[in-house]
Amino acid sequence: MSNAPAIERNMTVERLLQLWPQTARVFIDKRMACVGCPVAGFETIEEVAAIYEQDPESFVQTLKRCAAAQHPEAESSHEQANDED
DSSP, rough: OOSSOOTTTEEEEEHHHHHHHHHHHHHTTTTTTTTTTTTTTOBHHHHHHHHTTOHHHHHHHHHHHHHHOHHHHHHHHHHHHHHHH
16 A cells, blocks of 8 residues: 555646656646646646646546556666665
């Protein structure tokens, strides 16, 4: 069981990106200017979904899938750390 909060519509974009930085790819792929935006600390996932005309539930599900995905870079870094032991 994880101590990380669940990805919910009312979570700010900034908090989402802090907890799951890999989700930045979702915003970039959808041409959403949220990554690095100074308002990201104030706007929720639901608000940016509305601004960019995304279905909020579908958008949250996409973010959840991305957050749960393993990335080769992370695995590679982990393997290198284990090799040094």
